[in-house]
Amino acid sequence: MMKLSIQQKIVVGFGLTSSLIVIVSLSGYYSAFRLREANHKELHAKKVLTKLEEVLAEITDAETGQRGYLLTGKPRYLEPYKKAIDKVEDDLKQLQALTADNPYHQKKLDIVVPLIDEKFTELQQTINVRNQQGLDAALEIVNTNQGKLIMDQIREVFSKMKAEEERLFQARAQRTQGTVHTTIWIFSIGLAFDLGILVFVYSHIYREIHQRLQAQDQLRDSESRLTQFLEAIPVGVFVVDHHGTPYYANQTAKKLFGQGIIPKNSANLFPEVYPVYSPKAEKVYPHNLEPIIQALNGKSSIHDGIEIHQPDKIVPIEILGTPIFDDKGNVTYAIVVLNDITERKWAEAERLKFTCRLNQLNQAFSRFVPGQFLQLLNKESIADVKLGDQVEKDMSILFSDIRDFTALSEGMTPEENFKFINSYLSRMESIIIKNQGFVDKYIGDAIMALFSGSADDAVKAGIAMLNQLVEYNQHRANCNYRAIKIGMGINTGTLMLGTVGGYNRMDTTVISDAVNLAARLEGLTKNYGVSLLISHHTFKELQNPSDYAIRMIDHVKVKGKSELVTVYEVFDADLPDVREGKLANQDQFALALSLYSQQAYAEALQLFEACLRQNQADQVAQIYQQRCHLNSNTNAV
Template identity: 25%
Template sequence: MLRSVPKRLTAGFFVVLAFALSNAAISYRSTQKLITNEQAIAHSHQVIAELETTLSKLKDAETGQRGYLLTRDTQYLAPYVLARTQTQEQLAKLKQLTADSLKQQQQIAQLEQAMSAKFAELERTIDLEQKNQFDAARAIVLSGRGKQLMEDIHQIVGEMEKSERLRLQQRAQQSQNGFRDEIVTSSVSMLLNVGLLVLLYYLIHRYIQQRQHAEESLRKANQTLETLIQSSPLGIVALTPSGKVSLWNPAAERIMGWSRREIVNQYLPIFDNQQLDRHLQARILQGEAISGVELRSYKKDGQAIAISLSTAPLRDASNQINGIMAVIADISDRYAAEQTIREQAALLDIAVDAIFVQDLENRISFWNKGAERLYGWQAREALGKNADELLHDEPALKIVVLQEKLNTDGEWQGELRQVDKNGKQIIVASRWTLVRDAQGNPKSILVVNTGITEKKRLEAQLLRVQRMESIGTLAGGIAHDLNNVLTPILMSVQLLQMKFSDTQSQHLLNSLESNVKRGAALVKQVLSFARGFEGDRVTLQVKHLISEIVHLIKETFPKSIEVVTDISPHLWTIFGDATQLHQVLMNLVVNARDAMPKGGTLSIQAENTIIDDYYAQMNVEAAVGCYVAIAVTDTGIGIPPEIIERIFEPFFTTKEVGKGTGLGLATALGIVKNHGGFVNVYSEVGKGTKFSIYLPASKATEPQPTKDSELLLGNGELILVVDDETSIREATKLSLEAYNYRVITASDGAKALKIYAKFQDEIAVILLDMMMPSMDGTLTIMTLQKINPVVKIIAISGLSSNEKIAAKTGLGVQAFLPKPCTAKDLLETLHYAIKK
């Protein structure tokens, strides 16, 4: 019996052990099933948590993007970039967690695609904002595309959460059923309880290990967060629900001036000094997220600063608000910089010059008021445009060379031809400066342009006047010599006409006289545009001249040319030479006829006008006063721009050889200038030309015409003829003797003085050439006047300018005769001088 006890005990032990092991096996299987189910539940919780975290990070990224778009403060890009990186990490975790579920993998792929599109949209708006394309960025935000993407993401996450929560519910039910079976099983046998205790111990031990690991991870995360808070350049502040400070980092101390010891458990100074209005304070304390509010605040020492304030609520595990997190940034430097920029921009707008900035791709980034005035483009129209396309009228090669020199020397200056908003060509004196960044790399180009279009036009007018004066000096000398040649010929012809009365001789002599007079007229033309030639001037009414011209046009011009006149009924009179002015109008209408070979309209207008100071300043040859303006307009072929500056040059013509001398407009200009007036011309190729003549008005009334005087003979008076040209002396002597005068001659001034000293009592008048070698006419006159203060002198010259010189020498000069002169002019002048 005693021996069987151990056996029974042993058998019982083994039976109990077997039972225990059986129960343990059953319990173990139940426990394993429970653990597996619990792991599945934990897995579902983790998937749901990761989905919510992923969605939260995406919202953080969108918040950072919105903050940057609203404030352009780059501090918002840091949370944006961090949230984007964390979102990618969350997606990777979700892929790993759902690796055994094909459906969830497909859903995550859809989520990843939608989030990629969302981030692309966020990145696009940030990129446009950085390029200052505000409207484009705003258009993307307002398009609704981002909202739709977020709704798609929410839908995918919601479907995954719904599926996971359903799975969680099922697993929870399974876990509950398994736990109930385990309790039933444990009640059967203590061994099962022991097993359960052992299993509990095991689970508790494992839990403790996991808890310790989690606490270590949390400690490290807290250390990292603390490091970030303490080293952040932004002031980071945590507040209690009542608004008191619980966290105050070093950056907050630097910005606001209060130390952590002074501020903790105190109200935030921004709230305390009422820098925030009550409505905004209430919103913050109620847990509303505020982003980038800019306001003026004060440091501890009373110094005013500008800050940017952003807040976000702190929530506990139950999602209840247990504090307001605030981020403070000092933006005083930015405000100061913006104020400086505004002041500089105001100064640039005051400048008269056009000042603008263009980047290295020639896009305009700054445009001042001076540029608006010069070019006509408003700043909103010019900004962002290509400067070359908007302004330049220069060849592309010149612009390339200019930019190469700018890159080499860092600056360039010179003249450029450009166009304004209306396409009008303008000339500017331009200064370009290459602007570099802090690293010395080219950044942009500063351009300062001064409009010099009017200046260049005035310079061209002045050069034309100077050129005409130079040509006039040369032409005057030639005209003098030609007059000396023509004078004896004309006098000799007139003497021969008296001697030979047969028809053949008279015909030849008349032809010779006509050609000599034509030559004299040609010389007078040259003198009229070169030096100015004053003929017989009287008070004239322009409408009579125009009437004569119109009558001549209708008689001789082609019928295909229509003549239109517009003459003011109350035109002022002018003081001038009718023959010369007739010649001016004839030259203009003939040119107009030639410009309309296929016909057209020829208009002649005349009106009164007054030239003011402004107009006189814009036209070198104009003076302030009253004028009669005559306009001759045609609808012909027009004058090309490259030719119009030369049309008044003598001998310049575009007509074929034999059809024009090039003296018509030059003569017209000379006559008008000699009358104290000026000429303007405007022409467009293919549209026609308009010549405007301005003649000074006269207050005198128009005189009545007088009859020509008859030829007068001498009474044997002795005339002293002084001229260095032998032919002129002899021809003049023969002419005067033929008309009953006695003549004595001298070849220069010195001989004339000797002769006059000898025959002073007999000499009635002295005919004196003004231009002689050794002793010229002026000195001879002055010396003769010393001998006899009442000596009678008739000055003779081939240059009309010598008439003025002779008139200034004294009362002894009775008259002036231009070379060549007819016998009638000579006899009438002698008769006038003798009787005076």
């Protein structure tokens, strides 16, 4: 094998070192460029998301002002409307400028801008109608739900734009993080190799110095150049010899430690002279874990849970410790590479904030699409739901509605209306969830809830809602508000759960005759003057009907159904004296109902009147009393 001269060895060493340093430097520059680019794109994404929220808020403000003006006729409610019209056009132009480089966003803006124009046209139309024809004519336009449909389309487009912007941000963050990690490894490995080559060249120069005095100038020049390279790299380099005496520190390392080389030092004094700390702890990092100590013991190690405390700040660092061995396997030097990871920590913190925000958004989505609905569709998240997804299930459906809500709401301002509705619905929702059900949708003051378990869950929920209503009315009485009444209908049967809609607007729904029948039963509560009705489909699914205060009250043919439906009243939540009276008259009432169905009106009348003498508040018995009189008179004629 050809033996290289000292000059050749120096040249080879310099060449390898220069190449590695150039690679490491280029990698560092590339990483810094990517981080800066990621930061710029993140700020841009935040601006886009903020502007989307501003535009949506302005449209909402305009709609709120318009509704306030329609209901009150007071011009001050038009101030938010006018401000929104003045500002939304400029904000849309800014949004178009911010997303000029994103064809997806531009396409969505092409869709949403006409919708916004259409929304403002609809708002102005109702205002004009209010001014010219009065409140009722304006409300007829509002009740067409045209404005709501337009607003839902606008929100859907904005939601997709937000999702796209957040997806792009996450993808960029992942690519940037991968680049940073790769660069750190290149730094560490490259520096270790550079210093290894440096030590190798220096050792050969030392052995051959007495024969190659003429090489001294070249050696000094090489040493100077290597030092310049090490000083130029953006990470700290700290070298000690096998005794633990500091041998070299570049400017970055000196800046991090706040001091330069202290020659007369030993490994045992390192924690005092060059202290590093555990994160969030006012104590020196454990002596036996310091990378430089481990390197002197012949072990390579990487630690990123270390901090350097400077007078004005705390710097998180990543340390790579590497031992350098001689040809006999003895440690001659220990090299430590220190990398300031402040920016990486900041990026990780921002990523955690972003992840937290995504979790908050997921939780917010669950308030619009119940998690139970997704489970029934066998979907893990809202993002998995597609138009046309459906499943067939046997379930119980509960409909409830506030009696005379229109008259009640006319005496309240819009703000009072919303506070009242939300106060009422929040109390009822918790009871439905507690009884293993979930709210499928709110229809103004009405509630439609689904129960995928037993029919008992739905009936118990209905009773509990009526009991809760008693407490709520007591609260309203304490605040000098009118008491409210509700009616509920429950039916059990097979239904289809799924998604319906179109490309820009999709909603979850249930479709079935069973659903329609539950809604009809809720309406029948008004006719019979009772609070809770169930069908015979629900009655026969009850595990033990005797657990409830329940009685059959009629066989009816509801609208849209050709067959008769047996209707039962559940009166567990009636006032105690009314409930006890119904229970005491239960057999007598059942016999009277049987006689009535056999058209024995005179005999049935006597029994119904007997029920009323004992319980005058029995409105169903009153209804049948009137029916018996009417039928008796008709037969007499």
